[in-house]
Amino acid sequence: MSSRDHILNRINANKPELLTLPNIDASIFDAGLNVMAEFIKKVEVVGGNVLETTSNDAVISKVETIFPDAQIKYSTIAGTEAFNTLDLTTIKKSQDLEDLDILIIESDLAVAENGAVWVSDKQLPLRVLPFITKHLVLVVSKENVVPYMHQAYEKLSDTSGFGVFIAGPSKTADIEQSLVIGAHGALSLTIFVK
Amino acid sequence: MSHSQLASIFNKDEKKVDWHDKALWFVRHKRDKSVHEVKNWEELRNLGHGIKAHMLSNLDVYLKEFEANANKNGVEVHWAANAEEHNQIVLKILQENNAKKIVKSKSMLTEECHLNPYLEAEGLEVIDTDLGERIVQLAKEPPSHIVLPAIHKNRHEVDELFQEHLGTKPCDGDPQYLTGEARKHLRQKFIEADAALTGVNFAIAETGGFVVCTNEGNADMGAHLAPVHIACMGVEKIIPRQEHLGVFLRLLARSATGQPVTTYSSHFKKPADGKKMHIIIVDNGRSEQLSRPDFRASLHCIRCGACMNTCPIYRRSGGHSYDATIPGPIGSILSPGKDLKQYSTLPFASTLCGSCSDVCPVKIDIHAQLYKWRQIITKETPQPFIKKKSMEIMGSIFAKPSQFETVGKIARWSLRSLPKSMINSKPNAWGKARDLPLGPKESFDDWYKNREANKTKND
Ligand code: SF4
Secondary structure, eight states, X not given: OXXXXXXXXXXXXXXXXXXXXXXXXXXXGOOOXXXXXXXXXXXXXXXXXXXXXXXXXXXXXXXXXXXXXXOSEEEOSTTOGGGOOOOGGGOOSGXXXXXXXXXXXXXXXXXXXXXXXXXXXXXOSSTTHHHHSSXXXXXXXXXXXXXXXXXXXXXXXXXXXXXXXXXXXXXXXXTTTOOEEOSSSOSEEEEEEO | OOHHHHHHXXXXXXXXXXXXXXXXXXXXXXXXXXXXXXXXXXXXHHHHHHHHHHHHHTXXXXXXXXXXXXXXXXXXXXXXXXXXXXXXXXXXXXXXXXOOEEEEOOOHHHHHTTHHHHHXXXXXXXXXXXXXXXXXXXXXXXXXXXXXXXXXXXXXHHHHHHHHHXXXXXXXXXXXXXXXXXXXXXXXXXXXXXXXEEOOSEEETTTSOEEEEESSOHHHHHHHHSSEEEEEEEGGGEESOTTHHHHHHHHHHHHHTSOSSOSEEEEEOSOOTTOEEEEEEEOTTHHHHHTOTTTGGGXXXXXXXHHHHHOHHHHHHOGGGGOSSSOHHHHHHHHXXXXXXXXXXXXXXXXXXXXXXXXXXXXXXXXXXXXXXXXXXXXXXXXXXXXXXXXXXXXXXXXXXXXXXXXXXXXXXXXXXXXXXXXXXXXXXXXXXXXXXXXOSSOHHHHHHHHHHHHHHHO
């Protein structure tokens, strides 16, 4: 017998009688959040920054003032092609993105209760981009911020081939529990809400 | 060695024990603050428990559903009955892809299977990329905590390790500098890697996808750069539907560190163009644990570490004292199921205070299971002479109220009157590093009788 069948048979023989699957009633967790205020608070808790904006142009000019020394830059938001110093079509392997300073991506879903922002294959030409970049900038519309994870998954019928909730810059506290921002992923996270 | 023998090794460095105790209690505290912000947290725990209990009762069906969907997504699924088979499958995949350099993100399962030494013996380079895991890998030690692998090491020890292995400058243990150097060192490893290995936090039957949670971003750096991604999971990582992630992602990080969610919750479903994705589903004793009605709920565990952070024994004995991949309260109910004799002292490494069960996000009755293992162990494994005898004596004292009363009187008198040197003498383990309370003049029984008598007098 293959290991597969062996494992499945044993589980079938050893499992208890079928128990019912509980229903999730998301309304009982609803504390009536002020969604935007909570989102901004939680992004700060997880180590990110939130800025308000009105247009993609305003995002670009703000990014250029925050990171004046950035050399290698890439943005996927509409109408900002002039900002890019990188042509992804010439990138043969993800490893060549190692020196990317700034990446700007637009997201269509964010969560107030934990400051997480969703990005997926739909926005990412290459999956490693939001992790390998030194600084990550995300743009999200106010109407796309939902209160809790339950509502986020209602919207996420298709997570595409790869998708990730990002809450703040990468971090670690593995040396004596002291928090250090900037582990393997981005060193900073700036979120623009429009 | 027994748990208490190993604990006494950790206890030699009193300052370190104090730090360890306080640091973990602080994490427990952060967890409390974070969960109190969630409306109906207890209901969320009930859901976590209910979904996992249902999953176990239909596990074979969900595993098949998961496999079918993963295959449709272009992911290759493998099955391993035990650790050895798991390791062989990993090696085979690596050889087929001519992979020599492997980066690994945290996976307790690969620790359980002792994958690293197996691959190293085959001449492969395996690099743990979670900072804490890298620290213990350089120190040639196992992790001592499932979320905070290097919690037993202080900053100066890390400083020395990095000087020796990464050529860093002496920095008086500056965490910022050391983390920065580790980032540079591991960046190179990510760039060069031929294959990436990750664990799995949740595998979704409905979609065939799986979720990996990290704070450092190491799972993603590995998986998206290397041409091959191998994800290893125990059979119990399955959840039926994607919407259940809403429950578990809300529970996990808050329970683990008090964060509202981990920095990255990565949802892998299909390999990127031109890349390969493999999933290895591992039993290694889990189906056996499933057969034990009293203990099967231990398979609900989502590895948050909260039961360790809160445990008064774990905090003072350190993770290595459990001599098992999963330490702490949850480890103490999982390990005896694997080897009752080897782990026979673990269920006794508890005060049965129940704090673990109170914080567990999936409501495992951990302390009740510890108690049940004790019943089995005392019957099935030989107990130390002193323990056996003292239990017999206690039993006979408790059996007769008059005897109990007399012994109580003597004990109270002794605590009041004997010199400390005698009370805290060697045979009394309770007198180690602490003073016993002064014996009260009257017993509870006397106190109660007096009170009742006074009541009638006053009436
Ligand atoms: S037993 Fe519960 S508290 Fe302990 S690690 Fe597992 S899920 Fe967390």
